[in-house]
Amino acid sequence: MGSESDMQPLGPGSHGAAVADVQAALRSLGLLEPSSDGVYDQATELAVRHFQQVRGLSVDGRVGEETYRALSEARWSLGDRLLHHDPVRPMRGDDVTNLQERLLELGYDAGRADGIFGRETETGLQAFQRDYGLTADGTCGPATLRALRQLGRKVTGGRPQLLRQSASFVDSGPHLIGRRIVVDPGHGGADTGVTAGETTESDLVLDLASRIEGRLAAAGATVYLTRGRHQDPTPAERTAFANDARADLFISLHVDAHDSPHARGVASYYYGTGSGTSSTVGERFADLARREVVARTGMLDLGGHPKTWDLLRMTRMPAVRLDVGYLSHPVDRLLLLDARLRGTVASAVLAAVQRLFLPADADPPTGTFVLPQKV
Numbered sequence: 001m002g003s004e005s006d007m008q009p010l011g012p013g014s015h016g017a018a019v020a021d022v023q024a025a026l027r028s029l030g031l032l033e034p035s036s037d038g039v040y041d042q043a044t045e046l047a048v049r050h051f052q053q054v055r056g057l058s059v060d061g062r063v064g065e066e067t068y069r070a071l072s073e074a075r076w077s078l079g080d081r082l083l084h085h086d087p088v089r090p091m092r093g094d095d096v097t098n099l100q101e102r103l104l105e106l107g108y109d110a111g112r113a114d115g116i117f118g119r120e121t122e123t124g125l126q127a128f129q130r131d132y133g134l135t136a137d138g139t140c141g142p143a144t145l146r147a148l149r150q151l152g153r154k155v156t157g158g159r160p161q162l163l164r165q166s167a168s169f170v171d172s173g174p175h176l177i178g179r180r181i182v183v184d185p186g187h188g189g190a191d192t193g194v195t196a197g198e199t200t201e202s203d204l205v206l207d208l209a210s211r212i213e214g215r216l217a218a219a220g221a222t223v224y225l226t227r228g229r230h231q232d233p234t235p236a237e238r239t240a241f242a243n244d245a246r247a248d249l250f251i252s253l254h255v256d257a258h259d260s261p262h263a264r265g266v267a268s269y270y271y272g273t274g275s276g277t278s279s280t281v282g283e284r285f286a287d288l289a290r291r292e293v294v295a296r297t298g299m300l301d302l303g304g305h306p307k308t309w310d311l312l313r314m315t316r317m318p319a320v321r322l323d324v325g326y327l328s329h330p331v332d333r334l335l336l337l338d339a340r341l342r343g344t345v346a347s348a349v350l351a352a353v354q355r356l357f358l359p360a361d362a363d364p365p366t367g368t369f370v371l372p373q374k375v
C-alpha cells in the first residue's frame with residue numbers, strides 16, 4: 001500500500017491503483033474473493049464494513065485515513081519482520097499486537113495490546129527472553145519466535161513463581177463461596193436469536209449458561225439464570241433481576257451471525273462510552289473471559305468493546321456480554337455444535353471468574369487454570 005498522507009477517502013464508485021491496494025489488503029485477510037479488480041464494488045464495500053466492524057472502527061464502508069492505517073497494520077503477521085523498540089518511529093501492526101498478547105498470556109507485562117511496540121513491550125519481551133535463556137536484546141527475531149511458538153497457543157508454561165502461586169490457589173479449594181453471579185442467556189421463548197438450520201442461538205446460549213452455572217456452583221458460587229427455555233425477559237427485566245439478586249457479576253451470553261461468511265470469532269462488551277467513562281472491573285472481566293475462551297478454543301479474538309447498551313448500563317454490578325462465535329461461519333458453527341467445546345467455553349468462563357476474584361499477584365497465565373479435582 002502507498003503513502004498514508006493526503007488520502008482521498010475511497011468508497012463505492014472509486015477505482016484505480018488505490019482501490020486495488022485496499023482490495024489486496026482485504027484479500028490477504030481473507031475478507032475478499034480473489035476476483036476483485038480495482039473497482040470499489042459492493043463486495044469491496046461489504047468487506048470494508050466487516051473489517052471496520054471487527055476492528056471497532058466507525059462502520060461506513062469507506063476507506064478514510066483511519067481505516068487505511070488499520071488495513072496497513074493488519075498486513076503484518078508475527079514472523080514477517082524483526083520487531084524492536086524504535087523510539088522515533090514506533091513499529092505498528094498486527095504482529096506487534098500478536099506479540100503483546102502472547103507475552104500477556106504468558107504473564108509478562110508488555111503494556112496494553114495496542115499494536116504499538118513501545119518501551120513496555122520491550123521490557124516485557126526482555127523479561128521473557130531472560131526467563132527462557134535467550135539473549136535479552138528486546139528484539140523479536142527467529143529465536144524468540146521459536147520459543148514463543150514452542151509454548152503453543154494453549155499456554156502450559158509460565159513463570160515458575162506464578163505457577164507456584166496458582167498451584168497453592170488451586171489447593172485452597174472452592175474460592176467463590178459467597179459470590180453471587182447472574183448468568184444471562186440471550187433471547188429465549190419465541191425470540192430465537194440467530195439461527196442456522198435447526199440450531200438456534202437461544203438454545204445454544206441456554207446450554208452454555210447451564211454448563212457455566214454448574215461449574216460456578218461447583219466452585220462455591222451462588223448462581224442465577226435470568227430465564228428458562230420458554231421465557232424472553234426484556235433487558236429491563238434481566239437487569240432488575242440481577243440488581244434484586246444483589247449479584248457481584250452479570251454475564252450475558254450471545255452467539256453472532258453475519259451476512260459475510262468470513263465473519264467469525266469471540267467478542268466481549270462492557271459498559272463504557274468509548275471516551276473515558278468505563279467500568280474498570282467490567283473491562284477486566286470482559287478481557288479475561290474472552291482471552292480464556294480464545295486460548296482454549298482457538299477461536300478468533302475480536303477484542304473487547306465499550307458499549308452503552310441498557311443491559312450493561314442498568315446493572316449495578318460489573319456486567320459483561322460475551323459473543324461466542326458466529327453461527328454463520330462454518331468452523332465456528334461446527335465448534336458451537338460440539339458439546340465438548342461448549343464445556344470448554346464454560347470452563348473458560350469459570351477460569352475468568354476465578355481470576356477476576358483472585359488477587360492480581362497470584363493470577364495464573366491464560367489457559368492454565370483448572371478447577372481442583374476434589375471439588
Ligand SMILES: [Zn+2]
Pocket residue numbers: 186187193194201254255
Ligand atoms: Zn443474540
